[in-house]
Amino acid sequence: MKSSIRKKEIILAGNLNLNIYGLLSCKSGKRMKKENRIFFLSEKIAIENGYRPCGRCMKEKYKTGKMHLFPNSADPNINLLPNDGTVNYYGTILDSSKAKFYYDTLLKTIEWKNDEAIIFNKHIITKRKAAWYGDSNYAYTYSNATKYALPWTAALLELKNKAEELSQATYNSCLLNLYHNGDEGMAWHSDDEKTLAKNGAIASLSFGAERKFSFKHKQTKETVAVLLESGSLLVMKGTTQTNWLHRLPPTKKIHQPRVNLTFRTIFTG
Incomplete structure (x- = not known):
């Protein structure tokens, strides 16, 4: 030594x-x-x-370094968070041709609609588009707006099975987001709605443009970020939603669309 x-x-x-x-x-x-x-x-x-x-x-x-950016050399055994939660990045789980196939398929077959939110009693319609699918027509409310799940497409079922196999968890629903370019992003938030399984796993699949994805601790304000590649899988689990916020920051450097799928478990009772 x-x-x-x-x-x-x-x-x-x-x-x-x-x-x-x-x-x-x-x-x-x-x-x-x-x-x-x-x-x-x-x-x-x-x-x-x-x-x-x-x-x-x-x-x-x-x-x-307060914004700790992890490189793309992925190891699902590494926890990206320093404490109070678990985030594992698997990197690309699909080769480039398969990722391109799903990207094109999702763009064409998903029933995309501009997302809606009620903020300070104002009805806001976003440029970003979204869709909600599941085992049944589950109601999912966030930002004071409610969506009802559509039945799975063949492509979504294939991707759900892949995410379940790798993450060793099961999911009954999926929220999809379509970002047309880097101008569109997502503000700081947690997926901690009461209808979602507490401390349940959320599997995030990305297709299209590579984007930075950020986390911020609710108390210490420490931040962590990772670059999400096309065809990649990221899994958030444990107390991540309780203790950390996450967001997709906007950027002027990205001019291509990105499709994101977050498989999750919603209460059916």
Whole structure:
């Protein structure tokens, strides 16, 4: 170990308890108990293992590091959240040709409608389009507007089975969103409606344009983000909806559509 440090093969160290990484010269690190220390060969390895920059020795990265952006090298065994919830990113679960097939199919076969919301007693119709499908004509209310589920299409059933197989969970409904370009996004929110299973898994499949997806802790305001590729799967579960908000931030850099499916479990009683 000492030899690797002298040769500068090891350049970073971290705190096992706090999931923070920083420079070997950091004063905070030198005060750390030996049993809490971990060493990294590169910053990429630290980030891939869920560590975030130190606020003392890596101030600039900590500032932008308050928005911790995970690379696209996906490992479903890694929890993207530092605490109070579980988010696993599986990366692309479909090859590019299959992802393109489902993208085209969903655009053509889903009964897309402009989404609606009642905010401060004002009826708002969004540019973003949405659809709601399920095992039965379940009612789902969010933003003070109610949707009734349509019967599954063949493509949605295939994707539901794939999501269930990988996430080891079952789902009875799916909310779909169509974002025509980067101008359209989703504000901070949690999928914590009373009709949804508490602490249940939500499986998110993305098709089309690659977009950044962000999380923000409700108390600490810490943020985490991941780039969602076309044909990729992300699963939120445990206490994620209780403790974290999420959003799809708008961007001027994206000019292509994105289709997102979130498979979920709604109470049927």
